[in-house]
Amino acid sequence: MVYRCLECGAEYGIDQLLYICPQCQGLFLLEDKAADRLRRHPGSFWQRLFNYRKMLNAPAVKGIFLYHELIAPVIPPDDIIFLGEGHTPQVAANSRLQDEVGMAFGYKNDGQNPSASFKDRGMAAALSYLNYLIRTRNLEGVLAICASTGDTSAAAALYAAYLGDRLASAVLLPHGKVTPQQLSQPLGSGARVFEIPGVFDDCMRVVEALSERYHVALLNSKNSWRIRGQESYAYEIAQWYDFHLHNKVIVVPIGNAGNITAVLEGLLRCHDLGIIDSLPRVLGVQSHHADPVFRYYQEQNPTKRIFVPVTVKASVAQAAMIGRPVSMPRVIHRVEEYLRRAGEGSFAVVQVTEQEIMDAMLLANRNGHIACTQGGESLAGLQAALRAGLVRRDEEAVLDATAHALKFVSFQQMYFDNSFPPEFEVIPKPEYQNHPRLLTPQVNLASGSPSSPVEQQAFTQDMVKQLAAILKLKSKR
Ligand SMILES: Cc1ncc(COP(=O)(O)O)c(C=O)c1O
Ligand SMILES: [Zn+2]
Structure with missing residues (x-):
């Protein structure tokens, strides 16, 4: 495998920790130069292999590395770290909820990962790779660092803690802009936790500069191993539907845009190898308070699109409250390929209001789900897409509930107490409010x-x- 620069095409060996192209500062995606050997088998071979592996009990294939050949064949099974990530349940909406929304859909609950968000998928890949590198290069005292809106730091600290003395971790958080539950996670895992005034984008700039000047292992999704690990979300959906994704829609909330990149990349990889025969529709969702990706795709003429970062406003989808998504170049790159292969309308980004996010989250959870605010954003996004005619009612949607509801109860409490600061622009609906008596x-x-x-x-x-x-x-x- 090699790091491939998306800007200048240069390639670099993976025996070093690299995040951006030393020549042009471009972003990487990992490339398997020996991928041709995977193509020697028909898609049905991989389908059977992945189905067979589901029955095995070896830790190395219990999580995301069930798809070892697709994610990182260079990492030997003995170096793989498995903390229970992946293979999260897909839960169909009950008929009442499907009737209300107007189409068939379900949630894939990535809040049921070990640190209660989808970030564990990427960390399992990034830390397994680090583990491999530390062992084979005799590295000592590596410091892993990340900026976070709360969930990346929880996942990074958890996996780093598992590696014990081999790896220390430090996380940088925007003060007051992660929930108490999220803050407690890296503290409990023993990470060095630092808070700064500002928003996530400010934290990101600091860790970017730090990783350029010092020897640290960056665990943000700039780290392309994270993207590889997160592709497993798409593989699991494919496997759930017996590798037939015709008429399916995958809905993903967008923040730093790592997850949407991974979903697109994972689907393209499956398609490329004949593991799936058709590409589903992919829908990204952003809040009107943090919507740079939505704005970018508002321009219909691809040659006129210009990416402009935005200054974020307060958002209940706080984990996705990002104005300068680091993975934007990857999104642009992969969407182009996705549209080329899957056709017009196979990818879209919709915008939802803060009000819609909260109402949708409570609607889902009052019907037996455990969606976080970002999961609410997914449902609000599906509703917006239906209204806009971007999705048909005879399709079936899989919504990403990216974290567990319990991480974001402070926003639910504000809704119940009608105590949202005005900048959120959320007025509670009495029928969704609830109080103990x-x-x-x-x-x-x-x-x-x-x-x-x-x-x-x-x-x-x-x-x-x-x-x-x-x-x-x-x-x-
Ligand atoms: C719960 C949750 N949902 C959604 C996102 C957005 O994902 P991404 O940054 O990969 O776009 C994040 C993190 O950024 C998150 O923690
Ligand atoms: Zn380059």
Whole structure:
């Protein structure tokens, strides 16, 4: 495998840690120069192999490396790190929710990865590669570093912690712009955690400059091993549908644009090898408060498109609140190829409001899902695409719930309490608000809560009576 510069085409060996082209500063994608040997087998061979591997119990193929040949055949199985990532469940929306939205769809719950977001897929690849490099090059005391909107740092710190003394990790976060749950994750994993005033884009500039001047292992998605690992999301969807993706739509929220790159790249790779016979529609979603990719594709004439970073505003899809997506050149590159192969309309980016994101997340979760705000963004995006005629009602969509709902409960709480600062522009719908109700005992309790058997009996009777009245329960007798 080699690093291939997307700008000047130069190639570099993977025996060094490289993130951008030393000649032209261009971004890389990894290229398997021996990919021709994969083409010697028909697609049906790979389908059977991947299906067979699902039955095996070896840790090296339990996660994303079930697709070892597609992701990183250069990493020996013994160096692969498996922390339980990948093969996340795909959960169909119930009929009530499908009726409300107007088409068949389901969530693929990437919040059910070990650090509760899709980032674990990329980290499993990046850290397995680092593990391999550390062993074969006798590297000592490597420091892995990343900027993050919360989930990259949680995943990086988790995988680095697993490597123990071989690797230390440091993460850089925008102060006050990651949730308390996300902040607790790298702290718990023992990473050095630094916060700076500003937004993610400011953090990113710092780690970019740091990685240019010092020996550090950059774990942001500039690191092309991350992209490879995240391709597994697309492979799993293909396998779920028995490798038939005709009439399917994959919906992905876009922040730094690593995930959408990986999904497109993964689908193209499968198609290239004949593992899938048709390419599905891919839909990216952005909030109107952080929408540089949407704006770029608003211009219909490809030759007139100019990428302009935006200054982000407060967003409930905080993990995707990025105005200068690092992977934009990769997106442009891969979308061009995707449209060429899959045709007009096979890729689009839609824009949704903060209000739509929150409402969609609560709608999904009130129907048995565990979508985070970015998962809400996926559903809001599907609804927007239906309204705009970009998706047909007879298609079937897979929505990326990129993280677990529990990481973003602070936004749910703001919705329930109607306490969003005005810049979010979210007005709660009363039917989605929910609060706990404290029951007040109507019996005398010496210490405020029941303490003697007599009090416990009276208290229980009192609570039963109150609950039965509030819930309008019918008596059995
Ligand atoms: C939960 C979640 N969803 C979506 C995104 C956006 O993904 P990407 O940055 O790869 O576009 C991120 C991170 O940036 C994230 O943490
Ligand atoms: Zn270059």
